[in-house]
Amino acid sequence: MEIIRTVSWMKEAARQARAENHIIGLVPTMGALHEGHLSILRRAKAECSRVFASIFVNPTQFGPNEDLSKYPRTFERDAAKLEEAGVHALFAPEPKEMYPAGFTTYVNVEGLGERQEGRSRPGHFRGVATVVLKLFEIVQPHFAFFGRKDAQQARILRRMAQDLNLDVELKICPIVREADGLALSSRNAFLNAAERRAATVLHSALQAACRELAADVHDALTLQSTVREVLAKEALARVDYVDVVDADSFEPVARIGARPAYILLAVFIGKTRLIDNVLIESSPDSGDLIWSL
Numbered sequence: 674m675e676i677i678r679t680v681s682w683m684k685e686a687a688r689q690a691r692a693e694n695h696i697i698g699l700v701p702t703m704g705a706l707h708e709g710h711l712s713i714l715r716r717a718k719a720e721c722s723r724v725f726a727s728i729f730v731n732p733t734q735f736g737p738n739e740d741l742s743k744y745p746r747t748f749e750r751d752a753a754k755l756e757e758a759g760v761h762a763l764f765a766p767e768p769k770e771m772y773p774a775g776f777t778t779y780v781n782v783e784g785l786g787e788r789q790e791g792r793s794r795p796g797h798f799r800g801v802a803t804v805v806l807k808l809f810e811i812v813q814p815h816f817a818f819f820g821r822k823d824a825q826q827a828r829i830l831r832r833m834a835q836d837l838n839l840d841v842e843l844k845i846c847p848i849v850r851e852a853d854g855l856a857l858s859s860r861n862a863f864l865n866a867a868e869r870r871a872a873t874v875l876h877s878a879l880q881a882a883c884r885e886l887a888a889d890v891h892d893a894l895t896l897q898s899t900v901r902e903v904l905a906k907e908a909l910a911r912v913d914y915v916d917v918v919d920a921d922s923f924e925p926v927a928r929i930g931a932r933p934a935y936i937l938l939a940v941f942i943g944k945t946r947l948i949d950n951v952l953i954e955s956s957p958d959s960g961d962l963i964w965s966l
């Protein structure tokens with residue numbers, strides 16, 4: 674597997690793959706790779722003939738009080754995992770390669786980028802959209818693969834691709850969880866043993882909401898208070914938000930109806946902020962609600 678450090682070299686490798694008529698897939702990551710990332714890579718490998726992964730801890734998506742310098746960095750291990758997964762090349766630029774002196778152009782996805790994660794982390798989605806647009810321009814993939822764990826991010830990037838007429842199709846992959854339900858995340862590494870046990874409360878709270886859905890409770894306020902009650906029982910958990918939203922607009926909904934919806938959570942466990950969600954859709958066959966944790 675080739676490790677590529679510069680934009681010009683990455684562009685050249687991607688150009689060559691296009692000239693050879695390959696179907697190109699891109700999997701952007703910030704490294705500290707886990708099974709969630711690897712499941713996305715497997716999907717990309719199954720659907721594309723050339724898979725490029727990127728590892729870039731993007732400084733512009735971290736707020737001034739966030740964990741940029743502490744973000745886990747495990748480059749050697751990551752590269753070995755990518756090689757084993759059959760990735761053709763790894764793009765791993767330094768920040769000054771992506772943001773040279775004088776850099777001033779940013780992408781803002783309005784509305785969608787201002788709610789939930791956007792409200793709690795001002796500037797976060799501006800940084801994400803900017804770096805992902807740059808990656809799309811550098812690699813020009815046919816397909817780009819993201820995880821549903823960051824559901825709002827995926828929606829925003831799809832909006833950006835549509836609004837800016839980008840020739841890339843986004844593929845959103847399911848959430849990969851630990852055996853006890855905790856969604857895999859690079860940030861789980863920050864949890865101590867007691868916090869790690871407490872962190873399962875996000876999944877338990879979403880499961881409680883799913884039990885309500887199974888009992889035909891569709892009212893958003895009722896579902897939200899069920900989720901909040903479960904979270905409140907965990908002393909180490911502090912809720913940032915619990916929202917029931919339309920899966921397209923991320924606007925709050927009063928009731929879960931025929932349109933796809935999410936229940937979105939952001940919860941601090943100690944100092945570590947974790948997010949999770951459940952996607953609720955109506956079955957195309959029966960019209961009954963189905964949910965994916």
Ligand code: AMP
Pocket residue numbers: 701702703704709710713818819820821822823846847848849850856857858859
């Ligand atoms: P990150 O390295 O955290 O920026 O994540 C890179 C990609 O992996 C993003 O598209 C995430 O949504 C996705 N991802 C992270 N954790 C998971 C998970 N537990 N399951 C599925 N996808 C994930």
